[in-house]
Amino acid sequence: MRFKVYPEVFEKLPDLCFGVIVGNKINNQQNIPEIYDLMKNEMSRVKNNLTGANLKEYPGIMPYREAFNQINLNPNKFMSSIEAMVKRVSKGNVLPSINPVVDLVNSISLKYILPMGAHDLDALEGEIAVRFSREGDTFIPLGEELAEVLNSGELVYADSKRIRTRRWIWRQSNIGKIDENSRNIFFPIDGFQTNKERVIKAAEELEILLKKYFNCGTKKGFIDINHHEIEI
Numbered sequence: 556m557r558f559k560v561y562p563e564v565f566e567k568l569p570d571l572c573f574g575v576i577v578g579n580k581i582n583n584q585q586n587i588p589e590i591y592d593l594m595k596n597e598m599s600r601v602k603n604n605l606t607g608a609n610l611k612e613y614p615g616i617m618p619y620r621e622a623f624n625q626i627n628l629n630p631n632k633f634m635s636s637i638e639a640m641v642k643r644v645s646k647g648n649v650l651p652s653i654n655p656v657v658d659l660v661n662s663i664s665l666k667y668i669l670p671m672g673a674h675d676l677d678a679l680e681g682e683i684a685v686r687f688s689r690e691g692d693t694f695i696p697l698g699e700e701l702a703e704v705l706n707s708g709e710l711v712y713a714d715s716k717r718i719r720t721r722r723w724i725w726r727q728s729n730i731g732k733i734d735e736n737s738r739n740i741f742f743p744i745d746g747f748q749t750n751k752e753r754v755i756k757a758a759e760e761l762e763i764l765l766k767k768y769f770n771c772g773t774k775k776g777f778i779d780i781n782h783h784e785i786e787i
Contacts, residue, residue: 556683558683558778567626571746575774575777578742583656587655591652597665601641601644610645616635622747634725635723660672669745672741673742674727677739679741682714685712689705692718693717697727697729710722711723
């Protein structure tokens, strides 16, 4: 299986980059309280540092808002996943424990203020790609069963059959979500040249902690305007 970013995406967002981690043979049925402790620590740090802050102008959030505007998405109406999570935590709301993998991703996402995804590779068909939607593409939102039909021109994550994430980093599909039975998982980390070092550090930390807590195999990669696809 390959992960690729279509050339037309870089035509719109030339500074875009992606850190990529794949974990194989993960046991996500374990009870690992240390991982939720990591997430609680990051929630506390975000709350202490960003309560009352204007997130629309926060340096870690602004590049995503600007990119949304460049691809004709209203960042106020369709808030990026990282802005939504930071906003929630900065207001004192607590993220619930979902499962060890999701908790780990959320903790690293909060630590580096980066949007991070997690997709069950065994639920994907064909390649997974970042591209613009085509007329008739379908998407099943998280927690729902009925499919939405997309118009063309929306930036998405998609496999060969379905949309996996709408509006780039806004909302993930119910199909491919991470649950206790997920074993082979694709983790994209979305960034730009301006926060590239954070993307790289987040990917490195995720790989280290996956090995530490899950004793799993991993692969690591990086995509930018000069490297459009990798084998995952």
